[in-house]
Amino acid sequence: MARTTAPQVEKIIIGIDPGTNVMGYGVLKVLGNKAEMLAMGVIVLRKYESHYLRLGKIFERVTSLIESYKPDEMAIEAPFFGKNVQSMLKLGRAQGVAITAAIMRDIPIAEYEPRKIKMAITGNGAAAKEQVAGMLQKMLKISKEDMDVQMDATDALGAAYCHFIQMGKPEVEHKFSSWKDFAQKNADKIHK
Numbered sequence: 001m002a003r004t005t006a007p008q009v010e011k012i013i014i015g016i017d018p019g020t021n022v023m024g025y026g027v028l029k030v031l032g033n034k035a036e037m038l039a040m041g042v043i044v045l046r047k048y049e050s051h052y053l054r055l056g057k058i059f060e061r062v063t064s065l066i067e068s069y070k071p072d073e074m075a076i077e078a079p080f081f082g083k084n085v086q087s088m089l090k091l092g093r094a095q096g097v098a099i100t101a102a103i104m105r106d107i108p109i110a111e112y113e114p115r116k117i118k119m120a121i122t123g124n125g126a127a128a129k130e131q132v133a134g135m136l137q138k139m140l141k142i143s144k145e146d147m148d149v150q151m152d153a154t155d156a157l158g159a160a161y162c163h164f165i166q167m168g169k170p171e172v173e174h175k176f177s178s179w180k181d182f183a184q185k186n187a188d189k190i191h192k
Contacts, residue, residue, distance in 0.1 A: 008032035014071035015154030017152045018095040021046040026157025027069045035164045037140045040153040055097045062101035074109045075163035076100040120162040
């Protein structure tokens with residue numbers, strides 16, 4: 001009797017590196033356990049003086065990318081916590097607008113901290129952006145000509161690739177400090 005294998009499902013993941021001056025994006029096509037880059041680039045926003053106009057352009061461009069590539073999921077880099085509160089607020093707004101564009105199209109969103117993205121790709125949560133870009137180039141077999149020199153683009157592609165890696169590794173629902181802690185928190189399930 002011939003054994004049949006289930007067809008592999010294709011999935012498109014868009015990665016976003018939010019920013020109010022430059023926003024990066026990267027698009028991956030996933031088939032089974034293989035990923036390939038479809039696109040990466042940046043949305044340059046610094047030419048718009050008004051912060052609100054920049055937010056409108058983010059929504060417009062992310063919506064356009066969604067319409068072009070029809071992603072199944074979005075991976076977005078979480079803002080890192082800095083000392084400048086105003087910059088963090090602006091970055092949070094940019095992230096929120098990009099997320100809204102995905103929500104409007106019913107696209108599931110996953111958010112990853114920069115350290116988690118770096119760890120997933122290089123094995124080092126403190127890796128330099130250049131190391132992440134180099135690893136992505138090798139893993140996705142991207143030619144030198146197709147590598148975007150802007151780190152915002154490779155950061156966004158990194159978010160998408162981190163999500164691709166995480167798809168096969170579900171998050172642990174509960175974390176326990178010890179067996180005793182596990183037993184205490186699951187006593188009602190153990191004694192049934």
